[in-house]
Amino acid sequence: MYQALKLDYSFSSLYPYLNYDVISIHYNDIYLNYISILNRLLNESNYHYNYSLKELVFNISLFSLNIRGEILYYLGAVLNHNLYFYNISNKKNILPVGKIKEDINKHFESYDKFKNEFIAKANNLKGSGYTFLVSDGERLLILNTINEDTPYSYNFIPIICLDLWEHAYYLEYLGNRSAYINNFFNIIDFNKINIYYEKVMSEVKK
Numbered sequence: 001m002y003q004a005l006k007l008d009y010s011f012s013s014l015y016p017y018l019n020y021d022v023i024s025i026h027y028n029d030i031y032l033n034y035i036s037i038l039n040r041l042l043n044e045s046n047y048h049y050n051y052s053l054k055e056l057v058f059n060i061s062l063f064s065l066n067i068r069g070e071i072l073y074y075l076g077a078v079l080n081h082n083l084y085f086y087n088i089s090n091k092k093n094i095l096p097v098g099k100i101k102e103d104i105n106k107h108f109e110s111y112d113k114f115k116n117e118f119i120a121k122a123n124n125l126k127g128s129g130y131t132f133l134v135s136d137g138e139r140l141l142i143l144n145t146i147n148e149d150t151p152y153s154y155n156f157i158p159i160i161c162l163d164l165w166e167h168a169y170y171l172e173y174l175g176n177r178s179a180y181i182n183n184f185f186n187i188i189d190f191n192k193i194n195i196y197y198e199k200v201m202s203e204v205k206k
């Protein structure tokens with residue numbers, strides 16, 4: 001069975017950028033439910049959990065066509081939420097460090113230009129989905145995915161993830177999605193993002 005990411009911050013610690021109700025409902029009711037549905041679908045398909053979640057995206061043809069789309073949906077949902085809940089915290093590590101700082105400056109000229117482009121892209125999303133910073137192995141790019149699509153399906157490695165489903169913000173921000181998007185940059189954790197980024201980029205080079 002795939003396990004949920006354990007948070008290293010409390011549900012109340014992201015206030016005022018995300019309040020207790022928003023983060024607790026998002027984690028307990030939505031994310032944990034996605035994991036439980038994914039595990040149920042995989043158990044019903046006699047899957048033996050011999051791949052990581054990411055590897056399973058590339059091996060989705062293991063499953064019969066009539067269930068593949070549903071499995072990929074919940075697999076994307078779990079992967080996207082794993083990264084979203086990982087890349088935020090209350091630690092105030094809100095400025096890039098290390099390799100991610102170096103590469104953001106290389107590909108976007110400056111942190112401010114990257115941040116402005118990310119915010120513009122997020123504000124441009126129609127419907128439910130995500131804004132990601134992704135790597136194609138060489139370049140960093142910003143893109144939106146819709147529904148529960150994971151960037152892995154398009155051969156990109158997700159590096160930073162912002163959840164733009166209404167369940168991620170509506171209870172606190174109502175229709176003011178752009179304030180939620182701006183405040184993401186007050187709870188983003190670049191120390192954790194850099195640790196993850198260095199790890200995934202070292203695997204690309206192998």
Ligand SMILES: [Fe+2]
Pocket residue numbers: 026030081163165167168
């Ligand atoms: Fe979500």
